[in-house]
Amino acid sequence: MTRSRLRPNFSVFIIFLVALTGFAQQQQSGKPGTGSSSAQGNATVAVEPDPTTPSFSPAKAPVENAVTSEPDHRVNVHGAISVGGGYAHFSGPAILPFYGGYGSWGYGYWSALAPFWWSPFWYGYAPYGGSGPGYGMGQVKLQVEPKTAEVLIDGAYAGTVASLKSSLWLDPGAYDLCIRAAGHADYRRRIYVLSGKNLAVLAKLAPVPGEVNP
Amino acid sequence: MKAAGILTLLAILTLPLMADAPKGTVPRSTAGKYAAHTEVGGAALGATLLTPKDVHKAFTTDLTRCCLVVEVALYPANDKAINVSPDEFVLRLADTDTAVKTSSARLLAAQLQKKNSSATAVTPVGEAHVGYESGIDPLTGQRVHGVVYGVGAGVVVEGAEPGPASSERDRDVMELELTEKSLPEDMASAPVAGYLYFSIPKDNKKAGHQLEYTLNGQKVLLKLN
Numbered sequence: 001m002t003r004s005r006l007r008p009n010f011s012v013f014i015i016f017l018v019a020l021t022g023f024a025q026q027q028q029s030g031k032p033g034t035g036s037s038s039a040q041g042n043a044t045v046a047v048e049p050d051p052t053t054p055s056f057s058p059a060k061a062p063v064e065n066a067v068t069s070e071p072d073h074r075v076n077v078h079g080a081i082s083v084g085g086g087y088a089h090f091s092g093p094a095i096l097p098f099y100g101g102y103g104s105w106g107y108g109y110w111s112a113l114a115p116f117w118w119s120p121f122w123y124g125y126a127p128y129g130g131s132g133p134g135y136g137m138g139q140v141k142l143q144v145e146p147k148t149a150e151v152l153i154d155g156a157y158a159g160t161v162a163s164l165k166s167s168l169w170l171d172p173g174a175y176d177l178c179i180r181a182a183g184h185a186d187y188r189r190r191i192y193v194l195s196g197k198n199l200a201v202l203a204k205l206a207p208v209p210g211e212v213n214p
Numbered sequence: 215m216k217a218a219g220i221l222t223l224l225a226i227l228t229l230p231l232m233a234d235a236p237k238g239t240v241p242r243s244t245a246g247k248y249a250a251h252t253e254v255g256g257a258a259l260g261a262t263l264l265t266p267k268d269v270h271k272a273f274t275t276d277l278t279r280c281c282l283v284v285e286v287a288l289y290p291a292n293d294k295a296i297n298v299s300p301d302e303f304v305l306r307l308a309d310t311d312t313a314v315k316t317s318s319a320r321l322l323a324a325q326l327q328k329k330n331s332s333a334t335a336v337t338p339v340g341e342a343h344v345g346y347e348s349g350i351d352p353l354t355g356q357r358v359h360g361v362v363y364g365v366g367a368g369v370v371v372e373g374a375e376p377g378p379a380s381s382e383r384d385r386d387v388m389e390l391e392l393t394e395k396s397l398p399e400d401m402a403s404a405p406v407a408g409y410l411y412f413s414i415p416k417d418n419k420k421a422g423h424q425l426e427y428t429l430n431g432q433k434v435l436l437k438l439n
Contacts, residue, residue, distance in 0.1 A: 172384050192391040195381055195383070197274065
């Protein structure tokens with residue numbers, strides 16, 4: 001006999017994702033004064049001395065002349081805690097008076113009372129790294145009038161504001177943005193795009209007297 | 215022809231060097247347009263301490279997390295060029311003995327990238343599921359099966375995952391932005407402006423600030439707030 005029962009479920013998921021990363025990552029040997037090329041090294045602040053940091057600055061001074069040619073043996077612990085609640089309805093025989101839940105991304109158990117039951121569904125999930133339309137990129141949101149204006153990135157035509165749906169996804173970098181429309185003054189700006197960041201560009205192109213607006 | 219060729223070659227060789235050079239910002243019409251200003255021997259100095267809101271408007275890089283930003287402009291006298299040296303600016307905290315020199319773009323970019331790499335993110339999550347399950351009931355030993363469906367909501371706090379602006383490439387971009395917008399170091403015969411960055415301990419960010427600089431051989435002190 002099959003019966004239905006509505007059971008409240010307030011699950012508290014405590015998840016620890018431990019990943020060991022960064023082991024044996026080779027840092028590039030940073031040479032002070034080599035300009036932007038030195039930024040290719042590891043993210044550690046202590047890699048390079050900064051000649052402009054004063055000795056009397058109250059700010060935390062970086063460790064200077066750190067060894068940079070050795071492997072990086074640091075261990076990075078990644079963790080996540082998920083707290084959630086919800087309810088579920090099971091159409092089968094309702095035997096278990098209570099179920100909670102715990103688990104990790106990818107699997108979940110229903111409770112200590114039913115340790116043999118597992119559900120691929122009953123766990124929280126998140127847009128967790130590596131997904132999304134612009135992963136590793138930055139978004140440029142264009143709030144531009146008129147919408148028929150053309151967008152040029154580093155001199156290359158990218159589309160009209162309308163065709164781009166007022167949004168651009170770009171790799172991290174510095175770009176020369178130009179927005180132009182017939183009968184309007186050009187809008188030029190140097191933009192800096194960072195991964196995972198949004199950059200809003202507001203531009204209302206001013207009509208140029210004497211020129212015909214389309 | 216030969217001279218033209220040499221000039222072209224020189225231009226090609228120096229172009230990459232100029233690409234990362236500070237360009238600064240457009241100076242306002244007069245030093246008086248800045249929140250603090252002074253004049254010494256015909257040359258003028260203007261400065262404004264940027265609020266966090268101003269910083270967000272002026273920079274893609276989130277500088278509010280690491281330092282104070284001061285927009286500075288120098289106006290040489292009509293017939294006399296002045297030496298602009300960003301390294302000689304000092305930010306003094308009022309009522310303390312603390313003085314801070316400018317921080318380099320490279321150092322700040324590295325600091326910010328490191329902070330971003332270890333940032334925590336709070337993400338709301340929601341789910342809805344429908345499924346079919348079967349299994350052995352541990353209490354009765356009977357096989358049971360049925361359809362399960364449900365909804366859930368919660369929050370996920372993630373730590374130590376790479377956050378926005380945390381890659382090596384991002385560091386390069388942040389360094390480039392800070393460099394290009396910083397006050398150029400040069401002999402200036404025309405008005406010049408740009409930003410200066412000062413790493414200040416958190417506790418002292420709300421203290422009064424004074425900008426010190428030696429203009430035309432005379433030490434000047436501008437009260438910024």
